[in-house]
Amino acid sequence: SGSWDPLYRVVLLGDPGVGKTSLVNLFAGLQERDLLEQHGEAAYKRTLSVDGEETTLLVMDTWEPEHRRRSQCLQVGNAYVIVYSITDRGSFESASELRIQLRRARQAEDIPIILVGNKTDLVRCREVSVEEGRACAVVFDCKFIETSAALQHNVAELFEGVVRQIRLRRGGK
Numbered sequence: 001s002g003s004w005d006p007l008y009r010v011v012l013l014g015d016p017g018v019g020k021t022s023l024v025n026l027f028a029g030l031q032e033r034d035l036l037e038q039h040g041e042a043a044y045k046r047t048l049s050v051d052g053e054e055t056t057l058l059v060m061d062t063w064e065p066e067h068r069r070r071s072q073c074l075q076v077g078n079a080y081v082i083v084y085s086i087t088d089r090g091s092f093e094s095a096s097e098l099r100i101q102l103r104r105a106r107q108a109e110d111i112p113i114i115l116v117g118n119k120t121d122l123v124r125c126r127e128v129s130v131e132e133g134r135a136c137a138v139v140f141d142c143k144f145i146e147t148s149a150a151l152q153h154n155v156a157e158l159f160e161g162v163v164r165q166i167r168l169r170r171g172g173k
């Protein structure tokens, strides 16, 4: 791939334990993993072919609620994946707060945001319904998908969705 290829930074946000690292590991894959050390933090680069066109994503799993580079995380992303666990209502409420923080940090920008309800395999522990997740995404003007990192369900679809959302906004290229 040439140096003219754009590279899009995708930042995962969400409470500890919701499955961010698990989702990123599935994105990175076992064969194609390209672990980059950026300022001592992990990011995974991978080129996805979506709808017959290739796009390179750099997925960053650096979010910690009390992290000193927290505000930096809210600045560097070209797209955001806000993850909660469907088994943890507190993480769903945190997702709303993160959406508000992101809006505040990047006021005038139209950044793609995907709200992700993870751990759908834990059916009997569900605390947040699909309808609630969907309604929240409507209110916050973002895309929505439910995933299971454990079953590898909808994970590829999640990152393909990120690529499509980025393309929808890339005017003039």
Ligand code: GDP
Pocket: 014, 015, 016, 017, 018, 019, 020, 021, 022, 023, 118, 119, 120, 121, 122, 147, 148, 149, 150, 151
């Ligand atoms: P992070 O703190 O957001 O990065 O979350 P992790 O990826 O470290 O996951 C936290 C815990 O939840 C780990 O024990 C994972 O194995 C587990 N986990 C992550 N995703 C799923 C899922 O889809 N289903 C189930 N059952 N467990 C999951």
